[in-house]
Amino acid sequence: MAIQVLGVLLLALKLLAMVRAEPWTQAPLLPVLMAASQNIPGEQCRQDYSLFLNQLENFTLWAVEMFDASTKVPEGLLAGNSYHLGHFDQCMGISANLGERYIRGQYCIADIRFQSKEFKLPCSRELQPENSAWQKLQWCGDPSKVRRDTVHWALCVPASCSPEDVHTALSEALADLEPSLGVTFNVTVPPEQCSRHEERIQLGASAVTLVCLAIVISLLFITSTLFDFVCCGGNSEKTEVLPGGEAADCNKCLPVREYFLIFSARRNLPKLITLVPSQPAFDFSHALRFAFMTCIIMGHRLLLYIDQPFLNAEDYEAMFHGMGDMILANGATVVDLYFMLSGLLLGYTLLETFKKDGKVNFLLVILNFIVRIMPVYMLVVWFHTSLLSQLGSGPFWKAAVHKEEQRCIKYWWTNLIFIHNYWDPQNMCLFPSWYLATHFHMFIICLLLTMLLSYRPKLGWIMFGFAVILSVLIPFFNIWWYQLDPIIKPFPDFGPDIRNNKVFRMIYVKTHNRAAPYLVGTITGILLFKSRNSTFRLSKITSYIIFYGAWLVGIFVILSCYVFFIPDRQYNAIESGLYGSLHHISIALVASAIFFSVTFGHMNVYCKICSSPIFVTLSRLSFNAYLLHSTAQLYDQGSLRLPRYLSFYVTTWDVTGDITIAYLLALAMALMVEMPLRHLFKMLIFGRKVKKEES
Incomplete structure (x- = not known):
C-alpha cells in the first residue's frame, strides 16, 4: 500500500515534451485534479479553473505556465525533503488579458499531512531496509526527527482563488484518492503561504519619510566629510577641542561648524580605530x-x-x-x-x-x-x-x-x-x-x-x-x-x-x-x-x-x-x-x-x-x-x-556573508547616525566647547 501511495505522489510525466493534451490532462496530478473540482466556494475561482483546464488542453502558454509552475512530483520524501516549491517567479509572472477576464497567477504552499489507515508500525530508531517504508514515514513524536508524514506542496492557481478555495479543491482531489490508497489526508492552506502580484503595494507615508530621512542623513554625511577635507584639512591651528577629542579651527569656513562637522567621516572614523589604553x-x-x-x-x-x-x-x-x-x-x-x-x-x-x-x-x-x-x-x-x-x-x-x-x-x-x-x-x-x-x-x-x-x-x-x-x-x-x-x-x-x-x-x-x-x-x-x-x-x-x-x-x-x-x-x-x-x-x-x-x-x-x-x-x-x-x-x-x-561549506559561506554585511552596515550606521548623535548629545549637555577630559 505504501508503494501505491508513493507511486501516486511520485508519478512523473514529461509534460512539455508531449504534443497532445489528452495524456496529461487525464493524469492523476494534483494541479489537474484540483481544477476539476465542482465544489470550490468562490464562483470566480471555479470559472477561472475551468478556463485553465480548457486552455491547458489547447496547450495555451499561460495555462501551461501555471501548470508547469506547480509541483507535480515530490522527491526525497523518505530523506526528509518535505518542501517542494515549484517555480515561484514563473507563477507570479503569469498575466493574461482574455478580454472579458484577466488571469493572474497566485502561488500557494499547501501543507498536506498523510497517514496510512492500515499500517501502524512500532517506532524504532533502527530501521531495516527490508521493513515497510511506512515505518520511516510515520511520525513517532521524536523532536530530533524531521516529519516525513507532511508535504509542503507548491501550487500555482488563479489569483481569484482564496486560500479557502484552494483548500477545498485540494482536499476534494485528495479525498478521491483515499479509498483506493488506504490513506487519510489532512490539508491546510495558511493565508500567509499564498502570494499574489497585486499584494505589492506602493510605499506608505512611513516608508517615504524613512527614505527621505536616509537621503538627508546621507547628504549631511557626504557634505560634512567633503567640507572637513576641503576647508579644514589644511588648517594647522588647533585652538579648540571638539567632542571626541579632535581639534580644529574652521571659524572662517562655517560659523556653526561644531554641529555640521559631527557628521564628518574624517573625524569620526579615527575614533573607531584609536584605542586609549586603560584597564x-x-x-x-x-x-x-x-x-x-x-x-x-x-x-x-x-x-x-x-x-x-x-x-x-x-x-x-x-x-x-x-x-x-x-x-x-x-x-x-x-x-x-x-x-x-x-x-x-x-x-x-x-x-x-x-x-x-x-x-x-x-x-x-x-x-x-x-x-x-x-x-x-x-x-x-x-x-x-x-x-x-x-x-x-x-x-x-x-x-x-x-x-x-x-x-x-x-x-x-x-x-x-x-x-x-x-x-x-x-x-x-x-x-x-x-x-x-x-x-x-x-x-x-x-x-x-x-x-x-x-x-x-x-x-x-x-x-x-x-x-x-x-x-x-x-x-x-x-x-x-x-x-x-x-x-x-x-x-x-x-x-x-x-x-x-x-x-x-x-x-x-x-x-x-x-x-x-x-x-x-x-x-x-x-x-x-x-x-x-x-x-x-x-x-x-x-x-x-x-x-x-x-x-x-x-x-x-x-x-x-x-x-x-x-x-x-x-x-x-x-x-x-x-x-x-x-x-x-x-x-x-x-x-x-x-x-x-x-x-x-x-x-x-x-x-x-x-x-x-x-x-x-x-x-x-x-x-x-x-x-x-x-x-x-x-x-x-x-x-x-x-x-x-x-554542509560545512554552505554554512561557512552563509555565515561569512552574514558577518560581512552586518559589519558593513554597522560601520555605515556608526559613522552616519550613532557617533554624530552621541557627539551632539555631549555638545548639548556640556556646551559648545567640550574639554578633552569630558570628551
Missing part, C-alpha cells in the same frame, strides 16, 4: 566581543536553517547526538558572556566616575545609555515596520517578512520602552532585540546597586549578594515548576519561528532568568576598580593555569548539556532546573577568572593582540552588527526559492 581586561575584551558576536550571528543562521527547507534532513538529524555537537547546541551561552562584559564595564566606569566627581548623575547616565543605543535601534525597527516588506518577494516572504512587519507595527512601542521581552514575547518585533530589553533592565538594577555600594558599601555588598542568590533560584524554580528544558534545543520540531518556542518565551528572554551574568560582571568590574593600584601579581605559571583552566571549565560547562540530548533519557525537572540556573552564572564566573588572570597575570601578548586596531574597530561595531544582522537573515529567509543543501 587590561578592557583591552583584552575587544577581540572577545568580536568573537562572541561572530558566534551569535552564526547561531542565528543555524536557527534560520531550521526555519527553512533543506534537502539533507538526515544529516541535520545526525547532529546533536555527540558530545562535540554541544558547542553548537548550547552556543547561546555566548550571550551570557556579553551580559558579563556589559556588567564589567558598568561596575568599573561607575566607580571611576564616582571617584573623580564624588557623585554619579543617575539620570544623565540613563540618558547617555539611551542615546547610545536608541537611534540605530529605532531606525531598524522603523525599517522593519515600513520598508523591508517592499524590497523583495519569495515563497516565504509573507510568512516571514510580512509577519515581522505586522508584529513591529503592532508592538514597536514595547521595544521603545524596553518591555517587549515580557509583553507578548511570542509576537515581539525584531526577536534579537530581547537582549536590549534585558540589558536595559539589568543596567538600571546594577546601576542602582553600584550607587548604593558607593554610598553604603556594607549594605551594597549585602544587596549584591542577595541579588545573585535570587538570580540563581528564580530560573531554577521556573524550570522546575513548568517542567521545561534547561536550554533551547535546536531540533527540527523547533517550528517556523523561535518565538513559538516555550523555553524561549518563558526562560530565555526574561530578565529575571538572565540576571546572574550581568551581576557577576558588575561585581567583577567593582573588584577590578578597587584593586587598580594593587601591586599584587600572579606568577607566570599561575596566571597561565587560571587563564587556560578557566577556558577548559567553560568548555566543560557548555558540553555538559549533552546529558539532555541523550535519546529516550527520562526527564528530570530538578536536574534541568539545576543546569538551567547554574550554567549562566558558571560561564560568568569563568569569564571573571579570565579577566583577573589578564589583569594580574602575564598576558601582555594576548592583550596587545586583542587590542589591535582591527579588533578595536570590530568590537565597537559589534552592537550595531547585532541589531542589523537579523534583517539580512530575515530577507534571506523570505526570498528563498529552493531548499538548501546544508
